[in-house]
Amino acid sequence: MIGRLNEEQIRHVLHSQLVGRIGCHSKDKVYIVPITYVYSNGYIYCHSKSGQKIDMMRDNKEVCFQVDILENMANWRSVIVWGEYEEFDNEKEKIDAMQLLADRVMPLLTSETVKDPSSLQLPHTIEKQLKAIPFRIKITEMTGRFEKMSN
Numbered sequence: 290m291i292g293r294l295n296e297e298q299i300r301h302v303l304h305s306q307l308v309g310r311i312g313c314h315s316k317d318k319v320y321i322v323p324i325t326y327v328y329s330n331g332y333i334y335c336h337s338k339s340g341q342k343i344d345m346m347r348d349n350k351e352v353c354f355q356v357d358i359l360e361n362m363a364n365w366r367s368v369i370v371w372g373e374y375e376e377f378d379n380e381k382e383k384i385d386a387m388q389l390l391a392d393r394v395m396p397l398l399t400s401e402t403v404k405d406p407s408s409l410q411l412p413h414t415i416e417k418q419l420k421a422i423p424f425r426i427k428i429t430e431m432t433g434r435f436e437k438m439s440n
Contacts, residue, residue: 294366294433302358302368302433303328307394309356311335311426313374315345326354327393331428333370334386336421343422346374352426363438372426386423 294302312321322342327334333354337343346352350373357367377383 290439291434291436294368294435296431298366298435299368299431299433300328302356302366303333303370306356306358309333309354311342312353312355313342313345313349314351315348318345320345325390325394326356327389329389333372333426333428334389334423335425336387336390336423338420339422343424346424347376350374354426363436366433366435368431368433370426370428371430372428374424375427376422376424383423386425387421390423 307325308323309326310321311324312319314320320341324335324337324342352372352374354370354372355368357365359365377386
């Protein structure tokens with residue numbers, strides 16, 4: 290059975306995942322890349338180093354974001370979000386966004402090759418270490434689909 294996700298199911302998919310794909314468009318070029326994120330209060334929070342993605346989103350603030358849960362080819366859920374790229378105006382907003390991301394991502398950093406999360410302290414250390422630009426996507430529209438194999 291193929292169907293549409295309702296708003297509560299869409300929010301569940303957004304809350305449950307850590308990596309999505311952000312799509313942006315500028316100067317006749319489309320760019321889609323994976324990115325870690327946090328969904329909170331109608332926004333998708335992310336961070337990135339300066340580069341093509343940030344340049345394109347600054348040029349054209351309209352973006353698309355996609356995330357899915359794939360159990361197998363007959364059992365999946367997929368969400369697409371449209372929205373507007375926003376950078377933060379002040380340091381407190383930047384720090385709050387980075388803290389939101391750190392709180393979600395840091396518990397999952399268990400690799401031997403990753404720094405001990407306790408050594409990364411906000412507000413100053415993480416932002417300076419990553420040279421990150423925190424941003425968010427203000428969600429203007431959401432849709433979701435699913436497929437579930439009938440028993």
